[in-house]
Amino acid sequence: MSFGDYQIELYLGALGGVLPAHPFDYSDLEARALAALPPELRTYVAGGAGDEATQRANVAAFQRYALVPRMLRAPAERDLSVELFGRTLASPLLLAPVGVVGICTPDQHGDVHAAEVAAATGVPLIGSTLMSDPLEDVAAAAGDAGKWFQLYTPRNRDLAASLVQRAEKAGYEAIVITLDTWVPGWRPRDLASGNFPQLRGKALANYTSDPVFREMTGPDPDPGTVVMTWVGTFGHPVTWEDLPWLRSLTDLPIVLKGICHPDDARRALDEGADGIYCSNHGGRQANGGGAALDWLPDVVTAVDGRAPVVFDSGVRTGADVVKALALGADAVAIGRPYVYGLALGGVPGAVHQVRALQAEADLIMAVDGYPTLADLGPDALRRIPS
Numbered sequence: 001m002s003f004g005d006y007q008i009e010l011y012l013g014a015l016g017g018v019l020p021a022h023p024f025d026y027s028d029l030e031a032r033a034l035a036a037l038p039p040e041l042r043t044y045v046a047g048g049a050g051d052e053a054t055q056r057a058n059v060a061a062f063q064r065y066a067l068v069p070r071m072l073r074a075p076a077e078r079d080l081s082v083e084l085f086g087r088t089l090a091s092p093l094l095l096a097p098v099g100v101v102g103i104c105t106p107d108q109h110g111d112v113h114a115a116e117v118a119a120a121t122g123v124p125l126i127g128s129t130l131m132s133d134p135l136e137d138v139a140a141a142a143g144d145a146g147k148w149f150q151l152y153t154p155r156n157r158d159l160a161a162s163l164v165q166r167a168e169k170a171g172y173e174a175i176v177i178t179l180d181t182w183v184p185g186w187r188p189r190d191l192a193s194g195n196f197p198q199l200r201g202k203a204l205a206n207y208t209s210d211p212v213f214r215e216m217t218g219p220d221p222d223p224g225t226v227v228m229t230w231v232g233t234f235g236h237p238v239t240w241e242d243l244p245w246l247r248s249l250t251d252l253p254i255v256l257k258g259i260c261h262p263d264d265a266r267r268a269l270d271e272g273a274d275g276i277y278c279s280n281h282g283g284r285q286a287n288g289g290g291a292a293l294d295w296l297p298d299v300v301t302a303v304d305g306r307a308p309v310v311f312d313s314g315v316r317t318g319a320d321v322v323k324a325l326a327l328g329a330d331a332v333a334i335g336r337p338y339v340y341g342l343a344l345g346g347v348p349g350a351v352h353q354v355r356a357l358q359a360e361a362d363l364i365m366a367v368d369g370y371p372t373l374a375d376l377g378p379d380a381l382r383r384i385p386s
């Protein structure tokens, strides 16, 4: 069984009279998913920072690299597996943490459904701090699939400790600390529509289910108190000085998300991080930066094999996945593609998006003669002069 078999399944289904129910093209997926979402979610999910130049650059950057086909290399047998923190994954994909995925399905249990996508595909879910169901319920829905917990470090250190300890107890296998979002970026689409879901009390289940947060609000708080308490504690701007404390909270691997500079990557590892997550938050936080993909090679060089490098921001196709891997990422995360899949077609819709990415990546590696991840290095790519 290889990931490429998904195309056989689709063709056979069509021969049996059943055409695929879910989109293949990202623009089509996005347009249909946005139409299916309530208006207040459209700006939040699709939008980015400023005039969204960085968000567009994330996607465009992939076109500046071309995969070079190599022949006669027995590519029939593929192996896309990768080992991350002691778990072997069949493919190097991850579901990026998305704080509002919980409200992207009509039943408001989108975080549980994202975990079901992980369970169905074996692609680990990185669950956000901002969930609509408690992290314990989401972990249970992921079953045997991998799951990592993404921490938005609160100002209240006891609350941070409680969230990390709950995640550890619930079976999450790594803690991803997001560094670039202790304050929301300047997001004109949301500003113009007066829209920020958390301020309407959405996606706060990990707080309202937490004993430390409950002490902060007092018993039976009204919704306004919950939101204002959240606003007061949400975003601690993590610094190097905080790392020993964060390290002391858990024995789980710690992955730092938002690292784009080689010096930051090197120092993070020197100071005890176990993984580096190169990302610019899908262009949602700071406009005016380059594409995350352009920061990846130097980050990989700085890490020098000491720890896994995860990459996200702008991955839309199987070819994008292969290019990020060739530039040195050990695993590639997707954000909006699976959220849109879920919004449009529920769990089967998101499973389709994941399987389509796996199948396309697998078939590209086959046709281009890079049958395993070890075969895929910078030599597989040429930079197209702009």
Ligand SMILES: Cc1cc2nc3c(=O)[nH]c(=O)nc-3n(C[C@H](O)[C@H](O)[C@H](O)COP(=O)(O)O)c2cc1C
Binding pocket: 044, 045, 046, 058, 096, 097, 098, 099, 100, 128, 129, 130, 150, 178, 257, 279, 280, 281, 282, 283, 284, 312, 313, 314, 315, 333, 334, 335, 336, 337
């Ligand atoms: C609607 C939305 C909510 C997000 N929420 C979080 C979050 O809670 N925590 C986090 O670390 N990143 C969050 N991100 C960023 C993603 O983890 C990821 O970095 C980004 O979506 C990757 O870019 P892509 O959407 O172009 O694939 C969010 C992204 C989107 C689109």
Ligand SMILES: O=C(O)C(=O)c1ccccc1
Binding pocket: 099, 130, 181, 183, 184, 185, 198, 281, 284
């Ligand atoms: O929307 C986001 O990308 C996000 O992760 C976030 C969460 C809380 C505050 C600001 C941004």
